[in-house]
Amino acid sequence: MIDCTVIIPALNPNESLIEYVKTLLSEGVGHIIVVNDGSLEDLKYIFTELSMIESCTVLAHKENSGKGRALKTGFKHYLNQKNAITGVITADADGQHSVEDVCKVAKALVNSNEGIFFGVRDFNESNIPVRSYFGNRITSFIFQLLFRYRLKDTQTGLRGIPHSELKWISELKGERYEYEMNMLINAAKRKIKINEIPIQTLYFNNNASSHYNPIIDSIIIFHKLITEFFHSTYTRRLHFQKLMSGKNHDK
Structure with missing residues (x-):
């Protein structure tokens, strides 16, 4: 058994999510949490069937609240469980993350438990939708420029997070x-x-099932990158000024 929980935020998924969950469990995943983020009423039967699967918990938002909120709902439920030990894997509901890759990241988390694990795609492959290619390239470049971290895939939804890091992550804004x-x-x-x-780079129908808005969500992400960088710079400057003020006072 892979001792971790897979959290899947879901907005208007198709029936393939049911088989996806069953396959993950058959491959040894310990527990799965699916968060229904205000899906259409006509799709309620999918979540009803999921809730009947052993080791699968279904949580629900009355209305669409966003992927970030859905993830935090899943995180908080996990943290409230007494048997929560190793950590969680986040995966998308649209099939972009194969069962093989989810298990690959999960096993890495269980075997190491040091740091956060990102399932990264190869954006040099020919099947990458244009909006996904440029969106990721731009955010990766800006992230490296501002925060000195070079990452191949800043927007991957397949992530392994150890239990020790999850509390502060669940309290982040967004x-x-x-x-x-x-x-x-x-x-x-x-x-x-x-x-x-x-991990594999999987897109179906030019990523038409994605709920990511390439204009609105990109603007929000870029704004977050810039404001967080300048906030950090300002905070460091204030800290330095206080240190210098204290030294001058001692003299």
Whole structure:
């Protein structure tokens, strides 16, 4: 058994999610939490069937609250469980993360438990949608420029988070896709090791099922990157000024 919990935020998924969950469990994943983030009423039967699967917990938002909020709902439920030990894996509900890759990241987390684990895609492959290619390239470049971390894939939703890091991560701000970037920014600030694990690059129908808005969500993410950088710079400057003031006072 792979001693971790897989958390899947889901908005209007198709029936394949049911088989996806069953396969993950058959491959040894210990527990799965699916968060229904205000999906259409017509799709309620999918979550009803999921809730009947042993070792699968279904949580629900009455209305769509965003991927960040759905992840935090899953994290907090996990943290409230007395048997929560190793950590969690976050995976998307649209099939972009194969069962093989989820288990790959999960095993890395269980075997090491040092730092955060990112399942990274190869954006040099020919099947990458244009909006995904440029969005990731730009955010990776800006992230490296501002925070001195070189990452191949800053927007991956497949992440392994150890139990020891989950409390502060669950308390971060962000309701939509910017929450995942906020997680990355704060991991860099805390100098937490980020382990990159190569995974398959899967897109279906040019990524049409994605709920990511390439304009609105990109603007929010870029704004988060810039404001967090300048906030950190300002905080460091104030700290330096206080130190210098104290030294001058001692003289």
